[in-house]
Amino acid sequence: xxxxxxxxxxxxxxxxxxxxxxxxxxxxxxxxxxxxxxxxxxxxxxxxxxxxxxxxxxxxxxxxxxxxxxxxxxxxxxxxxxxxxxxxxxxxxxxxxxxxxxxxxxxxxxxxxxxxxxxxxxxxxxxxxxxxx
Amino acid sequence: xxxxxxxxxxxxxxxxxxxxxxxxxxxxxxxxxxxxxxxxxxxxxxxxxxxxxxxxxxxxxxxxxxxxxxxxxxxxxxxxxxxxxxxxxxxxxxxxxxxxxxxxxxxxxxxxxxxxxxxxxxxxxxxxxxxxx
Numbered sequence: 001x002x003x004x005x006x007x008x009x010x011x012x013x014x015x016x017x018x019x020x021x022x023x024x025x026x027x028x029x030x031x032x033x034x035x036x037x038x039x040x041x042x043x044x045x046x047x048x049x050x051x052x053x054x055x056x057x058x059x060x061x062x063x064x065x066x067x068x069x070x071x072x073x074x075x076x077x078x079x080x081x082x083x084x085x086x087x088x089x090x091x092x093x094x095x096x097x098x099x100x101x102x103x104x105x106x107x108x109x110x111x112x113x114x115x116x117x118x119x120x121x122x123x124x125x126x127x128x129x130x131x132x133x
Numbered sequence: 134x135x136x137x138x139x140x141x142x143x144x145x146x147x148x149x150x151x152x153x154x155x156x157x158x159x160x161x162x163x164x165x166x167x168x169x170x171x172x173x174x175x176x177x178x179x180x181x182x183x184x185x186x187x188x189x190x191x192x193x194x195x196x197x198x199x200x201x202x203x204x205x206x207x208x209x210x211x212x213x214x215x216x217x218x219x220x221x222x223x224x225x226x227x228x229x230x231x232x233x234x235x236x237x238x239x240x241x242x243x244x245x246x247x248x249x250x251x252x253x254x255x256x257x258x259x260x261x262x263x264x265x266x
Contacts, residue, residue: 017261039172044228056258090249095177097250116223117230125189128150
C-alpha cells in the first residue's frame with residue numbers, strides 16, 4: 001500500500017479509473033480466483049501481461065505457470081475451464097481477483113478437489129487437518 | 134504446483150498432515166484474507182514466520198508490511214482487528230487463507246472501504262469501474 005502514489009493525471013492510484021496493473025520483477029501479478037456463485041476461494045495463481053490480456057479478450061482465465069514456465073489456460077486438459085464473470089483489482093493494483101464459473105466437474109485443484117484450500121492449520125502451527133467442506 | 138514433491142515421511146506435500154509453509158526468497162508467504170461470515174475476499178497481504186506464529190498464538194492476524202518493513206498487527210490503529218476464525222493452507226503450502234471476523238467498523242482497506250477489491254476491470258483492459266457492493 002502506498003496512499004501517496006499518484007497515477008497518471010495526478011489521481012491517487014486507489015481512486016483512479018485507469019487500469020495499471022503492477023507486475024512484479026518477474027513480470028507477474030498474483031490472482032485470487034473465487035467461485036462467483038458463493039465467493040469461495042478456489043486457488044491462487046499468477047498472470048503475466050499476456051495471460052491477463054487473453055483472459056480479458058477470451059473470457060476464459062489464463063495464468064502463467066511458474067513451475068512449467070508456460071502460459072496456461074486452466075482447464076485445457078481437465079475440462080475445468082474458468083469462465084470469467086468479473087475481474088477486480090485491489091487498491092494498489094498489485095493483486096487481481098477473478099470471479100469465475102467453473103466448467104467440467106467444477107473443480108479447481110490439481111488434486112481433484114474443488115478448492116486448493118482443503119486443509120486447516122492447527123493452532124499449534126505444526127499439524128493440518130482436512131476440512132469437511 | 135509440484136505433485137511429485139514429498140514431505141517428511143515420504144507423503145506427497147498435498148496429502149501430508151504436517152504444516153510446512155513455503156516462504157519465498159524474501160521469507161514471506163502470501164495470505165488471502167476473507168470475511169468468515171460470507172467468504173468475501175477482503176485483502177491480500179504477506180506474513181513472515183513471526184507474523185504467522187503470532188497470528189496462531191494470539192488469534193489476531195499479523196502481517197509483514199513490505200512497504201514499511203515492519204511486523205504489522207492489522208487494526209492496531211484503525212480498530213479493524215482481524216480475529217482468526219480459521220487458517221487454511223493450499224495444496225502446495227505456499228499460500229495461506231485466513232478466515233476472519235473483523236473488529237471496529239468491519240473494514241479492511243486503508244481507503245476506508247470494506248474490501249480492497251472495490252474496482253472492476255473493464256474488458257478493454259484499460260478502464261476501471263467502482264463496484265456497487
